[in-house]
Amino acid sequence: MLQYMFVIREAARKQEGYQWRTYDEQFRLRQSSLFMPWSKMNSDMWLRCFSGASQGTTKAVFKTRTKLLPPPCIDFNKGFCKWKICKFPHVCSVCSPAQHGRWRCRVNNAGQSTSTFQSTFRPP
Structure with missing residues (x-):
């Protein structure tokens, strides 16, 4: 989480405009539906936010994608x-x-294959 906060702070400091905010909002939306580590940047999302497009264009791209790809069912997962x-x-x-x-799932959060059984039990 600290790594993520550092990335956002640096982006806000170094970049003109509010593309850092769009990245922050979209990254948090992704985190709410996917169980990925906060320290892992989404390079595709980063490039779309900071590639020189205006903020309105960037938001339009994400709105279109959000309509096409709803988040997976949390209860099912x-x-x-x-x-x-x-x-x-x-x-x-x-x-x-x-x-x-x-x-x-046989793939853990880092994208690596794991054993066929993943226990969710954690001892006290």
């Missing part, structure tokens, strides 16, 4: 969605296109 007709896609929040929940 935890193991069980109670809704018969869910408005969120039932896809893995880690490896995205897969039709399993995060709790069954």
Whole structure:
């Protein structure tokens, strides 16, 4: 989290305009639906925010993408969605296109393959 805060602060200090804010907002939206480490920058998002486009253009790109790709179902990724007709896609929040929940994913947060069983139990 400190690494992320440093990146945003430096972007605000070095860049003209408010593209840093757009990156911050979009990164936080992504973090709310995906379980990725805060220290890992999203280079694609960074380039779209800081490539010289005006803030209005940058926001329009993200609004279009948000409409096309809704966030995955959080309950499904935890193991069980109670809704018969869910408005969120039932896809893995880690490896995205897969039709399993995060709790069954073989890819950990760093994008590396893990064992077939991932326990969510943590001793007190």
